Amino acid sequence: MPKWGMAADLDTCTGCGACVTACHAENNISTVGPDQAARGRAKHWIRVERYWEGTFPDVRVKFRPVMCQQCDQAPCEPVCPTYASHHTENGLNAQVYNRCIGTRYCANACPYNARFFDFFNPSWDKPLHLQLNPDVSLREVGVMEKCTFCVQRIKAATSAAKAEDRPIEDGDVTTACAQACPANALVFGDLNDPESRVSRLARSARGTRLLEDLGTQPNVTYLSRQTV
Amino acid sequence: MSAAHQQVTHDLLRPLFHTTWRFFLLVAVFGTIVVFGLSAWATQAYNGFGVTGITWPVFWGSYVTSFVFWIGISHAGTLISAILRLVDAGWRRPVTRCAEAITAFALMIGAMFPIIHLGRLWLAFWLAPYPNDRFLWPNFRSPLVWDFFAINTYLAGSVLFLFLPMIPDFATVRDRSTGFRRRVYGLLALGWRGSPKQWHRLETAMSIMAVAIIPVAVSVHTIVSFDFSMAPVPMWQSTIFGPYFVAGAIFSGIAGLIIAMEAIRRFLHLQAYLLPIHFDNLGKLLLLMALLWGYFVFNERLVTYYGNQPSEMAVFWRTQRESFAPLYWTMVTGNFVLPLILLGIRRFRTIGGCVIASLGVVMGMWLERFLIIVPSLGHKYLPYSHGSYEPRPIEFVVAGSTFAAMTLLYVIFAKLVPIISIWELKAGASGEAGHS
Numbered sequence: 112m113p114k115w116g117m118a119a120d121l122d123t124c125t126g127c128g129a130c131v132t133a134c135h136a137e138n139n140i141s142t143v144g145p146d147q148a149a150r151g152r153a154k155h156w157i158r159v160e161r162y163w164e165g166t167f168p169d170v171r172v173k174f175r176p177v178m179c180q181q182c183d184q185a186p187c188e189p190v191c192p193t194y195a196s197h198h199t200e201n202g203l204n205a206q207v208y209n210r211c212i213g214t215r216y217c218a219n220a221c222p223y224n225a226r227f228f229d230f231f232n233p234s235w236d237k238p239l240h241l242q243l244n245p246d247v248s249l250r251e252v253g254v255m256e257k258c259t260f261c262v263q264r265i266k267a268a269t270s271a272a273k274a275e276d277r278p279i280e281d282g283d284v285t286t287a288c289a290q291a292c293p294a295n296a297l298v299f300g301d302l303n304d305p306e307s308r309v310s311r312l313a314r315s316a317r318g319t320r321l322l323e324d325l326g327t328q329p330n331v332t333y334l335s336r337q338t339v
Numbered sequence: 340m341s342a343a344h345q346q347v348t349h350d351l352l353r354p355l356f357h358t359t360w361r362f363f364l365l366v367a368v369f370g371t372i373v374v375f376g377l378s379a380w381a382t383q384a385y386n387g388f389g390v391t392g393i394t395w396p397v398f399w400g401s402y403v404t405s406f407v408f409w410i411g412i413s414h415a416g417t418l419i420s421a422i423l424r425l426v427d428a429g430w431r432r433p434v435t436r437c438a439e440a441i442t443a444f445a446l447m448i449g450a451m452f453p454i455i456h457l458g459r460l461w462l463a464f465w466l467a468p469y470p471n472d473r474f475l476w477p478n479f480r481s482p483l484v485w486d487f488f489a490i491n492t493y494l495a496g497s498v499l500f501l502f503l504p505m506i507p508d509f510a511t512v513r514d515r516s517t518g519f520r521r522r523v524y525g526l527l528a529l530g531w532r533g534s535p536k537q538w539h540r541l542e543t544a545m546s547i548m549a550v551a552i553i554p555v556a557v558s559v560h561t562i563v564s565f566d567f568s569m570a571p572v573p574m575w576q577s578t579i580f581g582p583y584f585v586a587g588a589i590f591s592g593i594a595g596l597i598i599a600m601e602a603i604r605r606f607l608h609l610q611a612y613l614l615p616i617h618f619d620n621l622g623k624l625l626l627l628m629a630l631l632w633g634y635f636v637f638n639e640r641l642v643t644y645y646g647n648q649p650s651e652m653a654v655f656w657r658t659q660r661e662s663f664a665p666l667y668w669t670m671v672t673g674n675f676v677l678p679l680i681l682l683g684i685r686r687f688r689t690i691g692g693c694v695i696a697s698l699g700v701v702m703g704m705w706l707e708r709f710l711i712i713v714p715s716l717g718h719k720y721l722p723y724s725h726g727s728y729e730p731r732p733i734e735f736v737v738a739g740s741t742f743a744a745m746t747l748l749y750v751i752f753a754k755l756v757p758i759i760s761i762w763e764l765k766a767g768a769s770g771e772a773g774h775s
Contacts, residue, residue, distance in 0.1 A: 191481055194477075213460070215458065228395065253388055255458075
């Protein structure tokens with residue numbers, strides 16, 4: 112049974128935002144328009160956080176791609192009254208849109224603010240409504256949504272491997288963000304396979320986890336910067 | 340029946356049998372506001388939750404504030420009247436029913452808010468465990484499901500607690516009316532004849548309920564506090580939240596009761612029954628709760644300051660001296676400074692003083708819940724995701740209309756039921772006569 116995880120190399124991330132765009136396209140994330148976005152209602156399942164260090168002119172910028180950390184001890188799960196937010200057997204924090212009634216408690220409990228609410232019914236400017244991914248369900252008004260580690264791709268790869276009667280291998284499946292990353296800063300794979308790229312990176316001495324002291328046990332490893 | 344008793348019955352039943360234009364005016368005014376609030380809610384349900392000011396990352400705002408506020412107000416009745424019944428405080432008699440009615444209505448209103456704030460309110464019934472062919476159950480680990488059970492238990496208990504002492508009074512109304520009214524009150528009186536056996540059973544049932552309702556009331560607001568203290572949010576994860584919330588709830592409940600009593604006294608001309616001594620005693624109780632509340636706030640702040648965690652300190656300074664400081668110090672003034680001056684100095688502890696202090700407390704306690712929820716959610720761990728929240732007009736309309744709903748329910752209740760328990764007042768008078 113695989114345990115899905117990700118590694119993000121902060122040394123190679125250029126903050127280009129290709130992951131954000133790829134995620135929107137893959138997961139049918141509706142855009143909300145400039146007014147709503149200005150009010151903080153944009154839904155970016157993955158975002159590139161920018162932090163500035165130092166004072167002008169000696170300024171340094173740091174990028175950190177943040178998505179749902181798929182925690183082993185996820186604070187969003189026990190608080191959901193309807194099990195819309197729950198843990199799957201291969202370690203994913205699943206969000207069942209049809210079961211969500213929109214208490215938004217999970218979003219409050221999430222220390223990473225990685226969960227997003229559909230304040231209105233989604234809409235797409237023509238002809239963008241023709242590019243929707245048929246493998247991903249659309250979310251109606253009033254539900255929470257978040258990064259799924261591209262669960263539709265995981266399902267497809269698992270079925271394909273099963274059809275060929277072989278275990279799923281490293282590289283069989285990757286997320287849209289990792290696929291789009293030009294610098295290969297994002298690596299996705301099976302943490303239970305000790306030889307997979309993501310496992311090796313997760314064991315790296317550079318590896319840290321976001322807000323680890325909260326005890327959430329995230330499955331995303333950040334490789335800290337080596338360049339000074 | 341003595342002349343004094345007849346006078347009591349006549350005075351307290353007068354609002355039931357004599358309807359003036361004032362009653363219709365009150366119903367029309369407050370009914371209109373309630374209809375306005377309901378249509379605002381319908382607008383929100385139709386257009387989507389986005390019409391409110393809620394935004395990422397502050398996903399709870401004025402609705403959850405109002406939810407906690409009204410559940411807090413509901414602690415007026417049951418706790419006060421149950422405790423006063425148990426210690427057999429003689430001065431409680433004219434007060435208990437006003438208080439118990441507040442509980443029932445405030446709970447009904449408070450329980451609406453979790454539904455108002457749902458993204459998909461038409462699926463609210465998924466909170467209830469009911470058999471279904473997919474074997475889907477609510478998540479019993481979720482504090483929101485605990486809320487569902489706690490509030491329903493409390494509502495059922497407090498309605499019973501309100502209803503039991505009304506039975507003899509329903510019978511009194513039945514015996515003095517004719518026609519349709521007689522049939523309705525006859526049904527409500529459940530065949531009350533006033534036999535010694537019936538009295539004995541009523542007294543037993545009332546003492547059982549008085550004992551049973553106290554732990555329920557305490558647990559309800561503890562569970563409401565768990566909505567916050569169970570989530571890893573700065574300044575929410577505090578072990579003090581249970582007693583802090585219970586104390587705050589009783590505090591705002593007493594304040595609500597004092598305001599309601601003054602309104603009843605004026606509008607129903609019951610100056611002969613709701614006396615300065617009642618306000619004085621409740622004022623002392625309010626003063627005690629103000630001191631307790633002040634202690635809890637000081638304790639919460641001190642422990643946070645001493646712990647000195649960066650994420651918590653950020654929220655701490657936000658409320659103490661940054662953007663939320665004006666609201667914070669208004670809250671401290673309304674909840675602590677004002678009651679201390681008006682209720683602590685005997686000369687100011689008049690009916691007017693008690694009412695002004697209560698208005699300050701009611702406002703301060705609404706702000707208190709707002710200041711627990713919003714600054715923390717807007718200032719969680721990652722600085723990139725900090726944000727803020729301002730209520731939109733629609734939220735003010737919905738929240739404001741619940742105050743009109745409370746008044747409307749109260750006006751109608753006072754029209755249908757003697758707002759001061761007739762038989763308890765008489766029993767008190769006879770008891771005193773017997774002793775002397």
